[in-house]
Amino acid sequence: MKHHSSSGKPYISDPAASSRLTLIAVSLVILWPMLELAQFQPWLLLNPENIEVLGNFLVQFIPPNTEADFLRIVLVATIETLAMATAGIALAILIAVPLGLTISHSLSISRIGPGSNYLFSKFVRFIARFLMLFLRGIPEIVWALLLVRIFGLGPTAGVLAIAITYGGMLSKVYSEILESGNTLPARALLVSGSGRLAAFFYGLLPSTAQELASYTVYRWECAVRASVVAGFVGAGGLGQLMDQSMKMLNGGEVSTILVVFFILVLLADNISLLIRKQLE
Amino acid sequence: MGCIVQNISFNHANGNKALKNISFSVNSGESIAIIGASGSGKTTLLNLLSTALKPTTGYIEHNGSNPWLVSKKALKKIRSTIGTVHQSPPIPSQQRVVTAVLAGRLGQWSLFKSVISLIYPLDILGPHTCLERLQLGDRLFDRCDCLSGGQLQRVGVARVLYQAPQLLLADEPVSAMDPVLSDSVISQLINETVSRNATLIASLHAVDIALRWFPRIIGIKNGEIAFDLPPAVVTESMLKELYASEMGNLPMQANRGV
Numbered sequence: 001m002k003h004h005s006s007s008g009k010p011y012i013s014d015p016a017a018s019s020r021l022t023l024i025a026v027s028l029v030i031l032w033p034m035l036e037l038a039q040f041q042p043w044l045l046l047n048p049e050n051i052e053v054l055g056n057f058l059v060q061f062i063p064p065n066t067e068a069d070f071l072r073i074v075l076v077a078t079i080e081t082l083a084m085a086t087a088g089i090a091l092a093i094l095i096a097v098p099l100g101l102t103i104s105h106s107l108s109i110s111r112i113g114p115g116s117n118y119l120f121s122k123f124v125r126f127i128a129r130f131l132m133l134f135l136r137g138i139p140e141i142v143w144a145l146l147l148v149r150i151f152g153l154g155p156t157a158g159v160l161a162i163a164i165t166y167g168g169m170l171s172k173v174y175s176e177i178l179e180s181g182n183t184l185p186a187r188a189l190l191v192s193g194s195g196r197l198a199a200f201f202y203g204l205l206p207s208t209a210q211e212l213a214s215y216t217v218y219r220w221e222c223a224v225r226a227s228v229v230a231g232f233v234g235a236g237g238l239g240q241l242m243d244q245s246m247k248m249l250n251g252g253e254v255s256t257i258l259v260v261f262f263i264l265v266l267l268a269d270n271i272s273l274l275i276r277k278q279l280e
Numbered sequence: 281m282g283c284i285v286q287n288i289s290f291n292h293a294n295g296n297k298a299l300k301n302i303s304f305s306v307n308s309g310e311s312i313a314i315i316g317a318s319g320s321g322k323t324t325l326l327n328l329l330s331t332a333l334k335p336t337t338g339y340i341e342h343n344g345s346n347p348w349l350v351s352k353k354a355l356k357k358i359r360s361t362i363g364t365v366h367q368s369p370p371i372p373s374q375q376r377v378v379t380a381v382l383a384g385r386l387g388q389w390s391l392f393k394s395v396i397s398l399i400y401p402l403d404i405l406g407p408h409t410c411l412e413r414l415q416l417g418d419r420l421f422d423r424c425d426c427l428s429g430g431q432l433q434r435v436g437v438a439r440v441l442y443q444a445p446q447l448l449l450a451d452e453p454v455s456a457m458d459p460v461l462s463d464s465v466i467s468q469l470i471n472e473t474v475s476r477n478a479t480l481i482a483s484l485h486a487v488d489i490a491l492r493w494f495p496r497i498i499g500i501k502n503g504e505i506a507f508d509l510p511p512a513v514v515t516e517s518m519l520k521e522l523y524a525s526e527m528g529n530l531p532m533q534a535n536r537g538v
Contacts (some may be wrong), residue, residue, distance in 0.1 A: 004484025006346040060458050106471060182372070182515065184370040185370040185371055185372050187332075187370070188366060188370035189370075189383060189386055190359075191330055191331065191332045191359060191362075191364065192330075192359055192360060192362065192363060192364065192384070192386070192387050192443065192445075193356050193357065193358075193359035193360025193361070193362075193386070193388075194360075194383075194386035194394075195356075195386070195391060197394075198389070198391055198394040198395075199386070200387040201395060201398050202375075202379065202382075202383040202386060202394070202398065203370070203372065203383070204372075205377045206373075206374040207373070207374055208374035209374075226313050279374075280374075
């Protein structure tokens with residue numbers, strides 16, 4: 001649109017400007033009540049009374065507890081947590097690989113043809129998709145609470161809770177990674193008579209292995225943290241230890257456990273890096 | 281493999297008519313070159329022959345059976361007897377050459393053998409022999425991302441030689457190679473076809489290669505067969521007519537400026 005301002009110079013306005021302005025205004029109007037509902041009041045942080053309370057709380061964390069007896073307990077709990085996370089992820093992979101491969105369209109023979117079984121495979125995909133949604137739709141803490149009731153206190157419940165939710169998450173991401181890569185190699189193999197799994201191994205895995213592995217390791221890292229939450233409801237490991245320390249208001253112990261967490265996350269980061277380098 | 285193509289047409293999803301009423305038949309031992317301007321429907325025809333696409337109307341029979349009417353299992357078997365050389369080889373760049381060639385036999389192998397071969401190739405001599413024929417034997421254990429475009433195209437050819445299909449389809453199989461190499465690769469494809477009494481159908485951009493090597497030429501223009509003749513009978517004016525959309529300039533390997 002060409003307008004002439006009072007000075008007489010030609011003035012060109014951006015036709016998208018008004019719609020963009022409206023979009024920003026509408027977003028703000030929607031966002032504001034949400035912040036209100038979430039009781040988002042960051043200024044409370046600056047309240048001197050609150051600063052004092054916070055300070056007193058944080059002071060308890062220093063210094064970390066380094067008594068030999070406690071460190072030994074932490075070590076055992078760390079191993080338990082790692083075992084829980086690793087076993088959970090291993091089971092999750094067992095759930096996720098078949099589900100992910102079933103859902104992924106890039107390995108669909110019925111898409112290429114013949115059309116006769118198309119409805120059937122569509123139905124199978126729907127069931128798999130629903131199962132995946134159900135697994136990851138329920139938070140792991142709920143699964144943990146439920147499973148603790150069945151298996152009693154201890155890591156079994158934590159492992160299964162992680163396996164179930166993470167199986168759902170991994171299968172969703174696996175199928176998306178498989179579809180976002182270059183699917184032509186797998187398709188070419190399918191058209192020359194290869195089976196789905198062979199086409200996956202020869203056509204799809206080489207180009208997606210890196211991404212699949214690094215996402216799985218990231219999920220392992222998340223599982224280490226999730227096992228803590230599971231620990232709070234009695235599923236053992238570092239979480240249970242942290243829960244006890246917090247209940248006894250023992251800040252030194254809590255900060256020791258937090259340091260261990262940092263080390264574990266750092267470890268996961270390096271494992272991921274190592275695997276990515278290997279698969280390059 | 282004998283193929284009958286009966287009145288096939290193919291419409292793309294957007295309604296674009298790629299092929300109209302195409303019919304021809306081909307016997308075992310025959311080699312056919314398909315020529316035509318860009319966008320004339322050569323690749324679509326090959327995709328229909330490879331059963332990657334289903335004809336909108338009409339039918340294709342491979343050795344007497346219509347792949348779109350048989351069971352899933354029978355179709356898989358038909359597909360394993362058809363090998364396609366693609367213009368840009370559908371090979372993951374992280375894969376080793378030996379694995380990319382072995383992939384040609386996935387349709388014949390059990391899943392167990394396929395997976396083991398991924399870790400340790402159960403057949404090394406086979407792929408090596410195929411690569412030797414294309415002067416690529418020394419690249420057996422290299423990764424595909426260290427190959428040039430022409431070398432990768434030859435890996436695609438080696439895969440199909442290793443597959444040993446009854447119907448060899450090739451979509452501009454030598455488009456990234458220099459003239460000397462092009463001739464040697466085409467001669468390998470034709471030798472393979474004749475020696476195993478298979479069938480070769482190749483689309484070619486370079487008209488001179490088609491006329492030099494193939495005993496039968498099918499010219500396609502705007503999705504229809506313009507002529508289906510032995511090369512001796514194909515005249516200059518027929519070719520000019522075929523490439524009218526490209527100002528009558530005949531695409532030759534010689535003037536491609538390699």
